[in-house]
Amino acid sequence: MEDFLKLALTRESCRNFSEKIVEIEDIKKCVEAARIAPSAYNEQPWHFYIIGENKLEDVSSNLQAFTKKAGGFIVVFEKPASIPVKITNTIKSQDFTKIDIGIAAAHICLMATNMGISNCILGIFNEKKLKENLNIDNKDRIRLVIALGYSETKTKEKRRKELEQISTVLE
Ligand SMILES: Cc1cc2nc3c(=O)[nH]c(=O)nc-3n(C[C@H](O)[C@H](O)[C@H](O)COP(=O)(O)O)c2cc1C
Structure with a gap:
């Protein structure tokens, strides 16, 4: 614990990445951590593009400037929900697919951190151009890009709400 x-x-x-490249095999280990993440109906509604050295520029050119020094990326695609999930989402007014993607991203970032690989989840990017650059011609949405790399900087203090502000105990 x-x-x-x-x-x-x-x-x-x-x-503040250092430009050191992240080995493809190490990125794969991060994706392995996402592969075993839980998902509603065990749908696994995701596909991950593992971006190595030669494609870094194709990705970073569509992201915030600091990603130019990242040493690898994982582009997280959302696969369309199956009929049962779509029905449940509608009846229960939920969006299980996006929840699943978030959990998978968390697995990736925690695995990367555990391996000493710095990371940043990015939700803001030029999706259309990113797909063009990667020659991906489908209707699937890119939900997140996770930048990976190495950083010399020490861990910052977390700015977070207090436990009492975000939780309620019912006894
Ligand atoms: C869904 C999601 C989208 C995010 N998008 C961006 C982004 O586009 N650019 C960025 O610099 N950080 C992005 N972040 C990182 C958050 O800003 C960051 O997690 C938050 O400020 C807490 O800081 P910490 O991750 O250092 O603990 C994103 C995080 C999440 C979970």
Whole structure:
């Protein structure tokens, strides 16, 4: 438990990468952590593009400037929900697919952190151009890009609401 909290505290959004390349095999390990993430109906509604050295520019050119020094990326696609999930989402006014994507992204970032790989989830990017650059011609949405790399900077202090502000105990 303490180990996990330490890991969660260590994970932070890195915006000052050192240009060191992240090995494809290491990125694959991060995706492996996403592969085993839970999902509603066990749908696994995702596809991950693992971006290596030669394609970094194709991705970073569509993202915030600090990603130019990232050493790898994972582009997270959302696969369309199946009929049962669509029905449940409608009846229950939920969006399980996006929840699933978020959990998978968390697995990736925690795995990367555990491997000493700095990371940052990015939700803002030029989706159309990113798909063009990667020659991906489908209707699937890119929900997130996760920048990976290395940073010398020490862990920043977390700015978070207090436990009492975000939780209610019912006894
Ligand atoms: C869904 C999502 C989208 C995000 N998009 C961006 C982004 O586009 N650019 C960015 O610099 N950080 C982005 N972040 C990082 C958040 O700003 C960051 O997680 C938050 O400020 C807490 O800081 P920490 O990650 O260092 O603990 C995103 C985080 C999440 C979970």
